[in-house]
Amino acid sequence: MRGNIDNAVAAGSRHGTMGYLLADWGDFGHAQPWLVSLPSLIYLSHRVKGEGLSDEKLAEEIDKICGCKCGEALVAYGSMYQKAGGRNGNSVELFHVLKDGVRYKRDKDATDESFAAAFEEWGRAKSLLDLDGAPEWVKDDFALLDLLARAVKTRLDEPEKPNFRAMFEPEYRRLWLRQNRLGGLKDSLAILFGM
Secondary structure, X not given: OHHHHHXXXXXXXXXXOOOOOOOOOOHHHOOOOHHHHHHHHHHHHHHOOOOOOOHHHHHHHHXXXXXXXXXXXXXXXXXXXXXXXXXXXXXXXXXXXXXXXXXXXXXXXXXXXXXXXXXXXXXXXXXHXXXXXXXXXXXXXXXXXXXXXXXXXXXXXOOOOOOHHHHHHHHXXXXXXXXXXXXXXXXXXXXXXXX
């Protein structure tokens, strides 16, 4: 996120841009809740003014918008993929674990140790989270992040777990329908949790 925005702002400055379009693509079932886009919106708003933004300041801005102490946790959730190693960029290893299911082939740079570090980061993120006073959408978005992390961990620990989809579909469906239309849910379930 930071690298993409920094590159866009640098290019925009060189070429005299009048503005920026920040996109959140919904590829492969669009599992990401709205909350995960919030840091990029905040970061871009500071960068276009020529300001830097540390993780601590970013967390403070998230807290203001969400009405609770969740910014530091959200930043930590966002670093899980880096700790996992493996594929990076437009498609990350943790997503491949979930999307590829029993066909998943581990990238050479993803190790048992790197996955353990990713899930340690998840535990740290959860320990930082204080949703006291949070609006329902914030609670729902963190619940979805945790559901997805649990699903990835289950796929890693038990790749051919019987009834994998049945374990996660009811809660995913409930959370999806809280913020999205029904259209797309069937495809999202198939992509993330198998047929």
